[in-house]
Amino acid sequence: MTKLFATTALLTALAMPAFAVQPAEGETLAENQTYTYWLLDAIKSLDPALNTDVEGSDALRSLFEGLMTESATGEMIPGMAESHEVSDDGLTYTFTLREATWSNGDPVTADDFVFAWQRVVTPETASEYAWYIELMNVDNATAIIAGEMTPDQLGVAALDDRTLQVTLSAPTPYFLNTLSHATTYPVPRAVVEEHGQAWTQPANIVGNGAYTLASHNLGVEIVFQKNPAYWDAENVVMETVRGVTVNDTNVALTRYQAGELDRVQIPAGQFPRLSEQFPDQAVSVPQGCSYAYVLNLGETGPEALKDQRVREAMALSLNREVIVDQVLQGGQRPAYSWTHWAIDGFAAPEDGMQDMPMDQRLERARELLAEAGYGPDNPVRLQLQYNTDESHRLLAIAAQQFWRPLGIQVELNNVEWAVHTDRLQSGNFEVARYAWCADYNEASTFLDWFRTDGYNSGKWSNAEYDQLLADARTAEDTAPLYQRAEEILAEEVPAVFVYHYAKVDMINPAIKGLPRENLLNTWYAKDLYRVAE
Template sequence: MTRFLASTALAALLAFPAHAVQPAEGETLAENQTYTYWLLDAIKSLDPAKNTDVEGSDALRQLFEGLLIEDAQGNMIPGVAESHEVSEDGLTYTFHLRDANWSNGDPVTAGDFVYAWQRVVKPETASEYAWYMELMNIANASEIIAGEMEPDQLGVRAIDDKTLEVTLTEPTPYFLSTLSHTTAYPVPQSVVEEHGDAWVQPENIVGNGAYTLASHNLGVDIVFEKNPEYWDADNVIMQTVRGVTVNDNNVALTRYQAGELDRVQIPAGQYPRLEQESPEEATSVPYGCSYAYIFNLSEKGPEVLKDNRVREAMALSLNRDVIVDQILQGGQEPAYTWVHWAINGFAAPEGGMAEMTQEERNERARELLAEAGYGPDNPVRLSLQYNTDENHRLLAIAAQQFWRPLGIEIELNNVEWKVHTDRLQNQDFEVARYAWCADYNEASTFLDWFRTDGYNSGKWSNEEYDQLLAQAATADDTTPIYQRAEAILDEENPAVFVYHYAKVDMINPAIKGLPRENLRNTWYAKDIYRTAE
């Protein structure tokens, strides 16, 4: 977590230009400045208020720009806001906007942020990420989302066109780190109101990012072109960016090797070979995402999962070492916590299943199932849903094999991404594959997911857990709070935590500027360039 600490009444982020990355000495730029990357699934939405997935965020980061953005290490640096001040009590932030334009030439104003943020919390927008404004602790966000106050009461106002004031309910050390997220992007009110939901179509969309939307063929490809109206356009080298959807990761790798893609995820199990064959192309770095099997504990969920003994048995008996060492083989780590191991300042609690051997876990799982009345002669029967991807399929098969000897019969249910997320949102599943990627580099970005009123697709609820996270928001030392929160997750098993991600890719050596030290893998095409081969 990046913190700007005040030693006086005001803490100011010094005004300085956030110029795009430039070629290193001795590098020669290619004449053709294009970058083509792989997408697993169709992008659900290009509306900052309605996007919920990583691939959509990657696209929106090219089309829009928030108050702050991230550098190659994940540090917060100026975006639209070239400086800011924070009051002594930590409740009021004042941002000073630079001279920047929308892609249609209109100036970007503080009012554009006010409109966008009010739109996110407005119940009529039905934003799945409205809770993010609560997590940011923006004044009155909770009340507006609940329909108890009007959107214009949100703690954000335009003092003038170049000055934005944000009021928080309580001091929030990670607040600045939330501002590079797509939910906090500005949107052009006149365009949204003129075109309604169609405002994100290529012929209508207006953004303030380094690129414009040239075309979007849903489930096929998306193409961005350099935006001449971007405030730092003179320093943007990459002219065209294209995301290509390929549902089969192995096919995508073949297309990379044929020169059709510049970046692709390495399929499970292939990193050791590719790293040896192509050390300049195969990469593996920590990536702030955690993989889990979520249990549906809502009223719509299966009765058998209401028994924590069954949930604990499933969590215990999943052999994570086999998954990361024999199936994935890309530098991933076994997960016994929801928070990714590399998150700033996070320390896992002591004890729990992480300190048991797999044999001890399996024995305890058998005991728990027997206590609950289940076993090979009376198996638990559940459906495991996952979205289309070879890696997800391999892991689901492995989980099925780990659980079967204990008396847990799993039916595998493969669906497309949109169907998968819709079912998760509506609790139309029994057990579902899911992954959460950090919205900022601090443990609460993971732990807030399981709050009773968090994203929390399985609808698990624990009063002590909710109170801990509320306490953490203003605590000087969050470590013991977060450790207790993780201990509760270990005790109550709302999900089976499987592994912590690594970003395992093949990257064309001619492509420079992609971040390797940013835990969230936040990349901006404005920082990328292609060298001559």
């Protein structure tokens, strides 16, 4: 993993200077510095402790700033932390914070980070991302989440207003890479305590990011304005950022072509045509996300899915190559592992089903279903749930068609995003479309999802798998542990992996500063600018 700050024991990294956004040679800044981007669904929460969505994270990166941010190529660069020191044993990180203020003029202090992190792991907060602090190996996080210790015992402390100390339970090579994630952002204690759950309303919210929240019409649009109190405001060019919700990608594309949007996802199957017609606008780059059909193996799940043979038959018979080559057509890759193929240092297991010809896979799938007592005359009956989006619908239809001849009859159930995520969390589904996007560039960001006490919506559990992930936290060489973990996923099939993402967009050529070499595709509005057309 690439790290900007030195991690040699007790070596203080020099504060990096701010880099002003500059137009390239021959470019002229437009008078109107506004960026309007597409959102598929409503942003559920603007609370860093409660957000779980990619769209929400995009918004939070404008409103708040963590210890680290990312460069256009995904390298970690200073955010609120000017520098840091690491102890000899790799367990203690001491960060020196830059002088900065909240949007209301109050100083940002180390205590704001302490309060925010403790709030995430406090059981009463009910943060779905509490496990992220645990994944970072912050000391005592596991016990606090379990209710065995109090939040004030978390391994984070304010030594003074500008010095934050983090104590880890084990040396964690990827620790710095976790610090640009929204879950780790500071929040203003006084504002949260004054307004409670209403603190993220436009009239109340206070942030330390490059933008403030001008308005938020849930499910319609969200608007950000440049924050004059941001520590590096003089180098922020884009004045206004708007996110517009459009549930239909084809309608969104029409609005892009009408000049109403500056960036929009290309609908499934349309990238070849659009890239030929608009080579300066159609873009496809690898994106660190994986798409899967999660199988409910918990108490609320269907009996048929408890049989591993049924799950394996579903995985074998899904023709991923047809999905990426004929349905999506945007540079995606078939997924035979949960971890995205481009994750730093990851090597997928070999000799899996990806090496079997499709006819052999189908033959084996029929054999497995027959052994389990199923077939065309006695079909497995399942419901596949997906959230509103044309691509999800097309993929669900394809899966339905692949499985039907084998005796797996799938009823499709389309619901809105908020309903979809609530049902996943409560276990109210049988098979559900899901995607996971990397929180940092290391395989554990994917594999930890399937831990028994991980996000793991399907409630699959495997003791060997859990131990492999626990061992990987302190292992010098994680590769064989991660490979074995992926082998277990392939053997037990808690989900049917479908494809690895590519970011397939139409982007207005006038918008500059969007990253194309960052696998996580995390973008920062403060780095954007619009050139005159």
